[in-house]
Amino acid sequence: MAGLKERFQAFVNNRWLVFVAAMWMQSCTGPGYIFGSISPVIKSSLNYNQRQLSKLGVAKDLGGSVGFIAGGLCEILPIWGVLLIGALQNLIGYSSLWLIVTGKVPVFPLWAMCVLIFVGHNGETYFNTAALVSCVQNFPKSRGPVVGILKGFAALSGAILTQIYTMINFPDQASLIFMVAVGPTMVVFALMFIIRPVGGHKEVRPSDGLSFTVVYSVCLLLATYLMAIMLLEDLVSVSHNLITIFTLILFVPLFIPIVLSFCEGHRDPAEEVLLPKPYQHDAGNPEQDTREHEVVSSEFKDENPEEVDSLVVPEGQKRIAQLQAKLFQATAEGAVRLKNRKGPHRGEDFTLMQALIKADFWLIMFSLLLGSGSGLTVIDNLGQMSQSLGYDNTHIFVSMICIWNFIGRVGGGFISEIIVRDHAYPRPIVIVVAQLVMAVGHVFFAMGWPGAMYIGTLLIGLCYGAHWAIMPATVSELFGLKKFGALYNFLNLANPAGTLVFSGVIASRIYDREAEKQARQHHIQSHISGSIFSGMLAADESLNCEGSICFFLSSMIMSGFCIIAVILSMILVYRTKTVYAHLYGKSCIRYQ
Incomplete structure (x- = not known):
């Protein structure tokens, strides 16, 4: 159970x-x-x-x-x-x-x-x-x-x-x-x-x-x-x-x-060993768990990318910790100048x-x-x-x-x-x-x-x-x-x-401009043919446009x-x- x-x-x-x-x-x-x-x-x-x-x-x-x-x-x-x-x-x-x-x-x-x-x-x-x-x-x-x-x-x-x-x-x-x-x-x-x-x-x-x-x-x-x-x-x-x-x-x-949800539940032990140990965190603040680690690792990966990336994950973390200690020591001795940046960089x-x-x-x-x-x-x-x-x-x-x-x-x-x-x-x-x-x-x-x-x-x-x-x-x-x-x-x-x-x-x-043109033409033709009431009926209807001319100019502008x-x-x-x-x-x- x-x-x-x-x-x-x-x-x-x-x-x-x-x-x-x-x-x-x-x-x-x-x-x-x-x-x-x-x-x-x-x-x-x-x-x-x-x-x-x-x-x-x-x-x-x-x-x-x-x-x-x-x-x-x-x-x-x-x-x-x-x-x-x-x-x-x-x-x-x-x-x-x-x-x-x-x-x-x-x-x-x-x-x-x-x-x-x-x-x-x-x-x-x-x-x-x-x-x-x-x-x-x-x-x-x-x-x-x-x-x-x-x-x-x-x-x-x-x-x-x-x-x-x-x-x-x-x-x-x-x-x-x-x-x-x-x-x-x-x-x-x-x-x-x-x-x-x-x-x-x-x-x-x-x-x-x-x-x-x-x-x-x-x-x-x-x-x-x-x-x-x-x-x-x-x-x-x-x-x-x-x-x-x-x-x-x-x-x-x-x-x-x-099926994917079940598949990840049965992970290969060899794959699990290679993954870093998950951090304990509050579910309501998911980025809190990785912030400090990402700050440290990103700083030293920028400075020593080949050295850090070539290490296996546990060894890499140990190396990052050693480099961090050296950084604090160098800063105390004045050997390293920390840049004062105005805001973050891209990335x-x-x-x-x-x-x-x-x-x-x-x-x-x-x-x-x-x-x-x-x-x-x-x-x-x-x-x-x-x-x-x-x-x-x-x-x-x-x-x-x-x-x-x-x-x-x-x-x-x-x-x-x-x-x-x-x-x-x-x-x-x-x-x-x-x-x-x-x-x-x-x-x-x-x-x-x-x-x-x-x-x-x-x-x-x-x-x-x-x-x-x-x-x-x-x-x-x-x-x-x-x-x-x-x-x-x-x-x-x-x-x-x-x-x-x-x-x-x-x-x-x-x-609407093209629809009004077509409505006026239709009204003129209807008036000539003797349909007196067609224009009155059209006034109570929404205007509709017919033909490619309705969206020709707007489509070319958008193009x-x-x-x-x-x-x-x-x-x-x-x-x-x-x-x-x-x-x-x-x-x-x-x-x-």
Whole structure:
């Protein structure tokens, strides 16, 4: 009985169990990505024009990006408390929106609607922050894959929720809003006591490579399966029973990674001996256990990298202790002058205020604003884009861009990790390529060629996802893990800032202008043909634009700004070459 209890305790405190639970939570707590599916019903039910709908979208993006409160609460509350607050916000915000859209309560003013969707979508920042802070602290040596996988599942949640909505076969499209309010809340309630920083070994194990390979395989299997059934349902008339079977099969891959939790519980004794003894620490302050050791080891590894790194771990720690004693003695004798530095150097732990005065941080911020902001503008307006080109079923493109977004996040984390580990190149070099491809994707949307929606969705989805796998990992490498929650949530402000400019100011104004032109032409033609009442009826309807002209100019403008983002990212790559060579140069030699 005692052995069973110990095994259960080890299972509950397993970092892989936390990672799997975080993946499950992220897979259904990203409702912001299906705004393109719910925006048409909001527009028609509330009689909004495109500019009003864009304001609602900007409020949604702002709610999903203002995570300072979530980041601050992670430092003073247990993770389950942070998740509870986020779940309640999600439930209150989206359920209120559903009641208004369905006419069960009176329509609120636009500013109040913006507040509601802000509150609802702000709950996602609590989910993201709790998952990332917990898992990055549990896997400090595998930040790229961890961030990419978790952010990828958040993107995939839009496609998963849409497929569940299709299976349940709700009577109207507004029911998707109800499902967004209730579904994520139930999942968070079920998992909130599992997701947390845990103790134990956090060094890289030989078995970690195989474990991450399994997770990547599950990710690709899940994305491929989702893409296949989405295309099948779009191209062929599928019975509801078959849709139900497809959806139930969808959940099978989500249970495969749980095997990882059992696998790490049975470790090879030879592998265990090589790992350093874990520090005793308070679970509520996970970085406290390694701070002193990291400070000492980093100082002497900088001075004697070959000497320290060539030692076996226990001998290396003993050597570091000897060097520390020599340092104190030399300092007392005046033989060593300690430098008085103003703030930390790149690669060390920064506070948010210290990071805000660094040029690298603002290069990341503006590169994200232009690249990610333009991509999110496409995601938010995908419903109107597809309708303007004559597609009736907007759900297929929203689901597809969620899947490509997912693959971009997972693939971006995987490729960038290879680049930094094997070659010690700066991680943002992948962003340079992604932003170039994104510029091409905007051109496809602008031209409106046959099949351009499918190609543009693929390119924008992949490249937008790559941004949010690579940039958070880059920030953690350049500015440390100590205040990662605050740094990450400040970085999130790039999304609403970008959509405020691209969607709220540029795209919506151009769309409404073209829609008004088409409405006037239609009114003139109707008046000539003798239809007196058509103009009166059109006045009571929301304006809709048809044709590629609706988003041509705005897409070309966003393509141009993506080129500017490429230039900013190249400057960042140039400035951080020495930092990445210092961080990963020795590991690069070791892996060769």
